[in-house]
Amino acid sequence: MSDTAELPRQRHLRADASRNRERIVDAARTAFVDHGPDVPLDEIARRAGVGNATLYRHFADRKDLIQQVTLASMDRIAEEAEAALAEEEDPFQALRRFVHRAADERIGSLCPLLSEGFDKSDPEVVRMRDRLDAAILAVMESARQAGKLREDVAAGDLMVALTQLTRPLPGMMCDGIDRYVHRHLQIFLDGLQAPARSELPGSPATFEDLAQPQDGAM
Amino acid sequence: MSDTAELPRQRHLRADASRNRERIVDAARTAFVDHGPDVPLDEIARRAGVGNATLYRHFADRKDLIQQVTLASMDRIAEEAEAALAEEEDPFQALRRFVHRAADERIGSLCPLLSEGFDKSDPEVVRMRDRLDAAILAVMESARQAGKLREDVAAGDLMVALTQLTRPLPGMMCDGIDRYVHRHLQIFLDGLQAPARSELPGSPATFEDLAQPQDGAM
Amino acid sequence: MSDTAELPRQRHLRADASRNRERIVDAARTAFVDHGPDVPLDEIARRAGVGNATLYRHFADRKDLIQQVTLASMDRIAEEAEAALAEEEDPFQALRRFVHRAADERIGSLCPLLSEGFDKSDPEVVRMRDRLDAAILAVMESARQAGKLREDVAAGDLMVALTQLTRPLPGMMCDGIDRYVHRHLQIFLDGLQAPARSELPGSPATFEDLAQPQDGAM
Amino acid sequence: MSDTAELPRQRHLRADASRNRERIVDAARTAFVDHGPDVPLDEIARRAGVGNATLYRHFADRKDLIQQVTLASMDRIAEEAEAALAEEEDPFQALRRFVHRAADERIGSLCPLLSEGFDKSDPEVVRMRDRLDAAILAVMESARQAGKLREDVAAGDLMVALTQLTRPLPGMMCDGIDRYVHRHLQIFLDGLQAPARSELPGSPATFEDLAQPQDGAM
DNA sequence: TATGAATGAGTGTTCATTCAT
DNA sequence: CATGAATGAACACTCATTCAT
Numbered sequence: 001m002s003d004t005a006e007l008p009r010q011r012h013l014r015a016d017a018s019r020n021r022e023r024i025v026d027a028a029r030t031a032f033v034d035h036g037p038d039v040p041l042d043e044i045a046r047r048a049g050v051g052n053a054t055l056y057r058h059f060a061d062r063k064d065l066i067q068q069v070t071l072a073s074m075d076r077i078a079e080e081a082e083a084a085l086a087e088e089e090d091p092f093q094a095l096r097r098f099v100h101r102a103a104d105e106r107i108g109s110l111c112p113l114l115s116e117g118f119d120k121s122d123p124e125v126v127r128m129r130d131r132l133d134a135a136i137l138a139v140m141e142s143a144r145q146a147g148k149l150r151e152d153v154a155a156g157d158l159m160v161a162l163t164q165l166t167r168p169l170p171g172m173m174c175d176g177i178d179r180y181v182h183r184h185l186q187i188f189l190d191g192l193q194a195p196a197r198s199e200l201p202g203s204p205a206t207f208e209d210l211a212q213p214q215d216g217a218m
Numbered sequence: 219m220s221d222t223a224e225l226p227r228q229r230h231l232r233a234d235a236s237r238n239r240e241r242i243v244d245a246a247r248t249a250f251v252d253h254g255p256d257v258p259l260d261e262i263a264r265r266a267g268v269g270n271a272t273l274y275r276h277f278a279d280r281k282d283l284i285q286q287v288t289l290a291s292m293d294r295i296a297e298e299a300e301a302a303l304a305e306e307e308d309p310f311q312a313l314r315r316f317v318h319r320a321a322d323e324r325i326g327s328l329c330p331l332l333s334e335g336f337d338k339s340d341p342e343v344v345r346m347r348d349r350l351d352a353a354i355l356a357v358m359e360s361a362r363q364a365g366k367l368r369e370d371v372a373a374g375d376l377m378v379a380l381t382q383l384t385r386p387l388p389g390m391m392c393d394g395i396d397r398y399v400h401r402h403l404q405i406f407l408d409g410l411q412a413p414a415r416s417e418l419p420g421s422p423a424t425f426e427d428l429a430q431p432q433d434g435a436m
Numbered sequence: 437m438s439d440t441a442e443l444p445r446q447r448h449l450r451a452d453a454s455r456n457r458e459r460i461v462d463a464a465r466t467a468f469v470d471h472g473p474d475v476p477l478d479e480i481a482r483r484a485g486v487g488n489a490t491l492y493r494h495f496a497d498r499k500d501l502i503q504q505v506t507l508a509s510m511d512r513i514a515e516e517a518e519a520a521l522a523e524e525e526d527p528f529q530a531l532r533r534f535v536h537r538a539a540d541e542r543i544g545s546l547c548p549l550l551s552e553g554f555d556k557s558d559p560e561v562v563r564m565r566d567r568l569d570a571a572i573l574a575v576m577e578s579a580r581q582a583g584k585l586r587e588d589v590a591a592g593d594l595m596v597a598l599t600q601l602t603r604p605l606p607g608m609m610c611d612g613i614d615r616y617v618h619r620h621l622q623i624f625l626d627g628l629q630a631p632a633r634s635e636l637p638g639s640p641a642t643f644e645d646l647a648q649p650q651d652g653a654m
Numbered sequence: 655m656s657d658t659a660e661l662p663r664q665r666h667l668r669a670d671a672s673r674n675r676e677r678i679v680d681a682a683r684t685a686f687v688d689h690g691p692d693v694p695l696d697e698i699a700r701r702a703g704v705g706n707a708t709l710y711r712h713f714a715d716r717k718d719l720i721q722q723v724t725l726a727s728m729d730r731i732a733e734e735a736e737a738a739l740a741e742e743e744d745p746f747q748a749l750r751r752f753v754h755r756a757a758d759e760r761i762g763s764l765c766p767l768l769s770e771g772f773d774k775s776d777p778e779v780v781r782m783r784d785r786l787d788a789a790i791l792a793v794m795e796s797a798r799q800a801g802k803l804r805e806d807v808a809a810g811d812l813m814v815a816l817t818q819l820t821r822p823l824p825g826m827m828c829d830g831i832d833r834y835v836h837r838h839l840q841i842f843l844d845g846l847q848a849p850a851r852s853e854l855p856g857s858p859a860t861f862e863d864l865a866q867p868q869d870g871a872m
Numbered sequence: 873t874a875t876g877a878a879t880g881a882g883t884g885t886t887c888a889t890t891c892a893t
Numbered sequence: 894c895a896t897g898a899a900t901g902a903a904c905a906c907t908c909a910t911t912c913a914t
Contacts, residue, residue: 017873038256040908051875056910096416153405160395161402164382177378183418184379184406187371190416191409198314198408200401234892235898258883269900274885450914453877474692476904487879492906532852589841596831597838600818613814619854620815623807624838626852627845634750634844636837671894694887705896710889 021058023048028069033109033168041065067119073110074128077102081135085142092148095139096189099162103181108166133207150196156205161188239276241266246287251327251386255284285337292346295320299353303360310366313357314407317380321399326384351425368414374423379406457494459484464505469542469604473502503555510564513538517571521578528584531575532625535598539617544602569643586632592641597624675712677702682723687763687822695719721773727764728782731756735789739796746802749793750843753816757835762820787861804850810859815842 027048031039041062045052059065080101088094119125136155143149165184169177191197245266249257259280263270277283298319306312337343354373361367383402387395409415463484467475477498481488495501516537524530555561572591579585601620605613627633681702685693695716699706713719734755742748773779790809797803819838823831845851 020874041910042908052909053876053911054874057874062909153401157398157401157405160398161383161405164385164402165379167382167385179420180375180378180423183371183375183420183423184382186416186418187375187379187409188402188406189409190414191405191407193415196408197411198404200404202397202401205398205401238898259885260883270884271886271901272899275898280884450876452913456877477906478904488905489879489907490877493877493879497906589837593834593837593841596834597819597841599823600821600838601815603818603821615856616811616814616859619807619811619856619859620818620842622852622854623811623815623845624842625845626850627841627843629851632844633847634840636840638833638837641834641837674895695889696887706888707890707897708895711894716888 017058020048020050020054024050024055024058024065025069025072028065029073029106029110032069033106036168037066037109063119067122067125070110070118071124071128073105073107074132076105077107078128078132078135080105081132081139085135085139090148091139091142091146092193095143095149095192096186098136098139099158099185099189100182102162103166103185106166106168108163108181109168129207136207144194148194150192150194152196152200152204153192154204154206156207156209158192159207159210160205235276238266238268238272242268242273242276242283243287243290246283247291247324247327250284250287251324254327254386259283281337285340285343288336289342289346291323291325292350294323295325296346296350296353298323299350299357303353303357308366309357309360309364310411313361313367313410314404316354316357317376317403317407318400320380321384321403324384324386326381326399327386347425354425366412368410368412370414370418370422371410372422372424374425374427376410377425377428378423453494456484456486456490460486460491460494460501461505461508464501465509465542468502468505472604477501499555503558503561506554507560507564509541509543510568512541513543514564514568514571516541517568517575521571521575526584527575527578527582528629531579531585531628532622534572534575535594535621535625536618538598539602539621542602542604544599544604544617565643572643584630586628586630588632588636588640589628590640590642592643592645594628595643595646596641671712674702674704674708678704678709678712678719679723679726682719683727683760683764686723687760690822691720691763717773721776721779724764724772725778725782727759727761728786730759731761732782732786732789734759735786735793739789739793744802745793745796745800746847749797749803749846750840752790752793753812753839753843754836756816757820757839760820760822762817762835763822783861790861798848802848804846804848806850806854806858807846808858808860810861810863812846813861813864814859 024044028044031044031047035043041055042052044065045055048055055065059068081098084094084098084101088097133155136158140149140153140155140158144151162185165188166181167177242262246262249262249265253261259273260270262283263273266273273283277286299316302312302316302319306315338347351373354376358367358371358373358376362369380403383406384399385395460480464480467480467483471479477491478488480501481491484491491501495504517534520530520534520537524533556565569591572594576585576589576591576594580587598621601624602617603613678698682698685698685701689697695709696706698719699709702709709719713722735752738748738752738755742751787809790812794803794807794809794812798805816839819842820835821831
């Protein structure tokens, strides 16, 4: 009935069960942001106000939970990219807006989780990645067409740098790092602007590159 | 016989004990880089080829080990900064060189460790931080004097961004992230160049700011 | 017998969980008696027939377990004192009965545990101590009124001596010390009888004195 | 102090070695008194001002050290008994004096150590026990002959009670228990005086009984 | 279905004892 | 002979995951 059709894991989910699932995902994101990726699952369950076993009813294990949380985050970020492209007149300004909004989504505390044992072959993941890839590519391509974005960077470069620059420092309150995040992103964006002020080593990293564990490219 | 007067923890350290200490510190740095800051200490001991208790003879606990490893790394990085300033003609090129060399030192996998329960009042730490601060400030000031470095950034900005951009993604082979690190640093450096292409939010972060847990500045 | 409502730690405790808790407390008391206060908690769990983590679900740490075991023991001993006073005609005989019954409760292996890191400010402990204090005082006062108990002793004296004389010798089978316990208590009781046969050094120790870590009195 | 010829462990012991041995035994006794029988051997070595390995050169293991410390203590106590008998006119006063002096020797913190894995067949132990037995028996017999000591107690009773009443409470500073020790011993001695005020359960425990691990007697 | 409870495997840390200088 | 160093075997405690109500 409601538009949960976007993540139709289980077809017929009881109303309270569906609500529990939502709460767990939200609690997990918050917990990851606050205490890092090793936060006890019991803590997440506690924050969500459910028993620990309920968490396991919805998510097979920690990896699965991370997967779902990450998907939800990617969904939001893709929306940000799409909105930025649609609403901003200046293409490079759209890129700036997207980047800063993604930072506010705490993308840094979630995307690193991608790397652990993340199942990149999961169809859900593939679908979401493609969507996000497309959205970001669109923003970048628009800026590039306008001559505002340097030529030697690709979407993968942006995502990795964005992720890294917004990662919480372990043990440091999020407010600690937050003070710097937007400054550094702004500097990085300045570096992305055309004309390029230096030559980059290596080759542009596309989104697909992120999925490949091993790469000999240089 | 000039002893290693630089870190005179214990006066008379037996030759083999000293060798073990070195091996543990080395193994720890490698292990932190490979598996993150939560790597089991037993794993570190195993890599160092010593028993676990030997590790505890040299380092009171995980925090202490991190402290020592970090100090060793800061030492190396300070040297890099000093050497870059002394040997490079172009002041901004000195900054570039320092940043890329620091990345090769895996600074990203060590300095974040600063944030956890790091004892910032430790005299050794204070001394090393001051030295590193001075070295980086000298590089930056030189570049600034030459009109190559934007005005609205300070040493703390550089250190945090450098740290973040070089952090290993947990679980990802180091080679994975390494592919991007130097590209991103180069972009960031481009963003640092004068003239500034945008206005930065917040205020420049000095080295001292990094030591303060709570800051209301924005 | 005290009703179980006296220790309503958790409101709704599942039947099996409650049974486990009981078994752990019992196993702990036995283990403390058999192997002293440093017996591995795993051993206690093993005796109770539960996993080690189950023990930690019920008791935060060793201190907590000791606290609970001690409380249970104090409860039983207080009952003994109350019963002795109520049922024995001869007041000094009531004292003798209480002392010997307390010995059978293995009080010696538990009350010493009071001294370590025992949280004397715990409301449960305070309440129980006050109850035990009142019960013993009543017995002693009754005997004193009858002119059977020497004047220069207080409840603290009795408790400490009772505790010491009934402590198990580490490593000695309990039966080893048991052979002597009741003999020695009987002798001690004889020494407590009025008229006093000698003058005691120091001053009577009240129950409150036992709670004070430091005392200059002599 | 008895001449050192009594403990001719090693025939030709270098002067400094002999001094070290003494210091270790002394440190061990103090450490046992202060921190209980589980005090780390390194702590004892530290107090003695020697390396830990030196301790192992003199004593095979913890058990051996305990054995030697106990022997030294028994030696002192035997002397006290002999001196009391020789110097006091009133036989029961001799008993009182011996008991209080033995308490000052912290016998309680050492004799319990007898029970653990104590090698009772060690000739040294047998010899010392016989000597101590004889000394105490002499004191008691003297008092009994004078009609001052009740008939139904033996030397083993006295030693066990004396040990128990002078044991330090774990974790409680020694001064804590010290306040009570002499009071309780005095009461116990009063209970020992003839005429007996009650009938004792069981049978008198001789010194030999203490050596038997298993006893069905009652 | 949701839940509290149970559990075993894992980690940090200590300590008795052995080794090498 | 004396010592600092090394070590493996504990033990306390945690947590992801499974079980039973």
